[in-house]
Amino acid sequence: MPSYSRRQFVAGAAAVAAGVGLAGSPRASAAEVDRALGTSAARAVRVAGTTLEQVATASGTGPYLRLQSGPGWPLVVRTELAKAGAGRDDRRTALASFVQFTDLHLADTESPVRFEYLAQYIDSAHRPHEALTVRGAASLVDRVNSLPGGPFTGAPFSLVMATGDNTDNHELVELDWYLTVMSGGALTPNTGDTSRYEGVQNSGSASYWNPESSFQDNYKAAGFPQVPGFLSAAGRPFTATGLHTPWYTTVGNHDDSIEGTLPDLGLLNSLYTGGSKIEGVDSATAAKLADAIQHDPASAVLLLAQLLTSGGPVRHITPDARRAPFTPKQFAAAHLSSAVTGPGPYGHGFTQAAADSGKLYYTFPVAEGVLGISLDTTNRAGWADGSIGTAQLKWLESVLQSYSTHWYDTNGNVVRRGSQDQYVLVFSHHTSTTMGNTLPDPYNLFEARHTGAELVSLLQRYPNVLGWVNGHTHANQITPHAHAVAERSFWEINTASHVDFPQHARVIEVADNGDGTLSLFTTLIESAAPYATDFGDTSEQGLAALYRELSLNDPYATPAAKFGAAADHNTELLLARPGA
Template sequence: MPAFSRRQFISGASSVAAAASLAALDGRFASAAARDRALAESAARAVRAEGTTLEQVATPGGDGPYKRLRSGPGWPLLVREDLAKAGAGRDARRTALACFVQFTDLHLADTESPVRFEYLAPFNDSAHRPQETLTVRGASSLVERINSLSAGPFTGVPFSLVMATGDNTDNHEKIELDWYLSVMSGGTVTPNSGDPHRYEGVQNSGNAAYWNPESSFRDSYKAKGFPEVPGFLTAAGRPLRAPGLRTPWYSTVGNHDDSIEGTLPDLGLLHSLYTGGRKLEGCDEDDAAKLAQALRDDPAEAVLRLAELLKSAGPVRHITPDGRREPFTPAEFARAHLDPAYTGPGPAGHGFTASAADSGRLYYTFPVAPGVLGISLDTTNPAGFADGSIGTAQLRWLESVLRSRSGHWYDGDGRVVRGGPGSELVIVFSHHTSGSMGNLLPDPHHPFEGRHDGGELVALLQRYPNVVAWVNGHTHRNQIIAHGHAVPERAFWEINTASHIDFPQHARVIEITDNGDGTLSLFTTLVESAARYGTDFGDTSDAGLAALYRELSYNDPYARPAAKLGAAGDHNTELLLARPAG
């Protein structure tokens, strides 16, 4: 990618002070007038704000329990100087180094699958979502947005790639993987399993615990203002022509791509239940509470409880068996990415190689831009639980890669070790965050290998000054953390982005620039899907369903949208960092 001069843009010194002075922990600004000034100054620094949250943001309105979404004021750029000071006039000197997009936690969900825990929603907000039949349409609408933008808002440089940082599927089923790969590469997707002519899930069960959108039956969701939408389920399951990304894309694996509902170890015990014809739509509250507790504390017990519930509890719905619901293995995950049917704009394999398909080793390196290396990690733990860690073999591989791309680094005692003649900037990608990598259960496939937590990974990355960012997902929350305040050369930014199944349904554009004064800037700009903000309960077109997907996610009674939204410093930011020497 050629360097891109910023000389045609105005100096941003005044906007630095304005945006920083408006920041508050809850994401609000001192006044509407101050926010408007900051928005104007942010837009002046950008090449283009349209189509991003710099321009407008989905905002709830109305007095009833069910909130309608509308277009609200955008979020200004906030300059964060946690790790380096912002120099005056840097916009005029700025040169672009990299520009890419992060998707995360798409959770393309087969909602008719027998191995789902919808009845645990009161105990686990991810067990059932009223919008989950629309995940394919929501993801396709996000792809439309990225295609319409095509370049970074602050550099104008075209996107070099899109990285999806895990939980691309919801229950690691082969049919979900097909939907994900088709949405990313383009093609016809039919987001329906079992009987191709009808929906066979909890949302037409007549059970008051779920939103029954096509029925006038007053379920618990309609008591909270949810609408009746005639034809909703039929429309949700009809074929969709996904445009596919126009930009090369890569995949990182997440826990939902690796285990049962992202929590239980896949030991092959439930495969016949996945593909069978019995779907549990509810259970006794005491049984549900015990299963929810086992999912948190004891994956093995949870597998046994789930199997017993599916065999004996009720109400059980008899549905159409479907072999496409069979879970995929890590090796099959990689192999599917190598299928020429899913190449799209490339690259072939989307990060995975034939060797990865043979071994199931799902970590790799790839070029982000000239002089910028990407490292995709596998932070899932096959032993179960949602949180992650990495094994010793992967940790050693990571260190060997970092050493091979670093001009110098620090040993365990803090002494400088000289490496090769120069360095590449490094961006690490993973599904889990530093704070969600405390799951140190032994890997059942490598029981004698050690596991390493997020703290160890942070410490390792800080030994290599050319590491500038760690980009991840998993928490379904926007959060940006500065690591390494004490020693600027050993600092980096951790950039965590909210999911695209739960509100606020964000993706993130990340641009890296050299400021010509010994600092780098990482611009992070949140984007929403191309769906319109207003909804029409009588409109079940693809556009109407994409809009409803976002609005339903905001109103999910078990979700916590305010917590997932993050604060102003987690939204549209300029993250300053000392440029590594050599």
């Protein structure tokens, strides 16, 4: 990767701040431009391997766009919650440095329980690049392994946290791929007859990209290439490097429900592992099923079962018991296998108690003096959005009280009872605005469910809460949660997925500025894949590069909506230090 001088970086920063970048991406506001132009890479210890240095940028006039290296994105200093003091760079002390992965969506594309034929209604139902999700995630791991630490503090990473939707359809085989990609080892991203591909992308249907065929499907009409050997290369065995850094897992809705939307009550298990796969339905049926998935998940399960027994066209594929969906208990138990411990920790946040109970929330050390809290915001009643149950909410409050020397009660009065004080970072899959799903959990019908707004109110009572890190929306967005009492404010950091373009992950650093403020630095990173693609190159690097470029060109995706603004990318987020 090229190294930019500080002068070159500042020039690139100015260009990006002014709105230069992905064709169709939103332009930065005037205020964002002013903030961006006042900063530069001179404040970073290093920029190599991050979007401070360079960014995947679209080129060409279409309809199929290519990618090339573009100028890096600037650091934007955000002062909504605290002022930025002069000279803080020279006084700064690193407190924590780690990486967030989110929404990897490792997908068994040959599974009978998928809805590729609904892509025109639900963009995530089918992606032209989804046969490469495992290789794309492995390339992201390689990127993290190449980085010596945080770009602004220089501190080495203490961990990687994957904030949910690690699998696409909560199948055992997808979970095995995820665990292997994270910890390292040999794997074959293929199911059924692993010597061949048995999904929709060699169906001969014009509705899908048929990459190995010269058949002029709708995707090729939009400029998609023919790539000989693509499907066989995507499914061939390879060895994932695995992270060199300890890693943890947070659960997402795609990790506990059918396609992340439908409640899994065990009714479709035989269909998951069976040998019948729907490749398409008529428009009226597709519209009916899409509407049911979005508005009546229970009826969608029944309709899907009917289609698989009496609909068509149905393709006969090789049955595979590994496609069986896993339960929350199995999800935790799989992390306890010594075969996937890798760099640790054993269980990656989950314990035998979690495997016995299915309770997938826990605490863990981010760094000395910094506590991580991983929440389970999924709702097994169905629908993509989430909430949390009363038992988990009470557990969270008890943890916060255990690690706080003081907090505020619901009337705003200070309570001083805690015996220890640690900074707290909260991790979940869902964001504060996507936790409105308060349907009763079918596995715990009498427990109330609580929204994101309620969670924000709770977190604001504890001054040592610095940030809430999440995913789910597949978009970059950083939100200040301000409070009239400065120490009760915190930042919410939402990061784009690694399945939809722009395929980001995020480095997060925590630093004490020595002046009564703290800084959270957020720096986006991309996979280690080259930007340029070669349609004749099906090597590991070539496939990882295609994964990114194909995602940019997905006709049902909206890349510009996922990018976020400059103030959602590489940032310094100021906070008042609790008690200062």
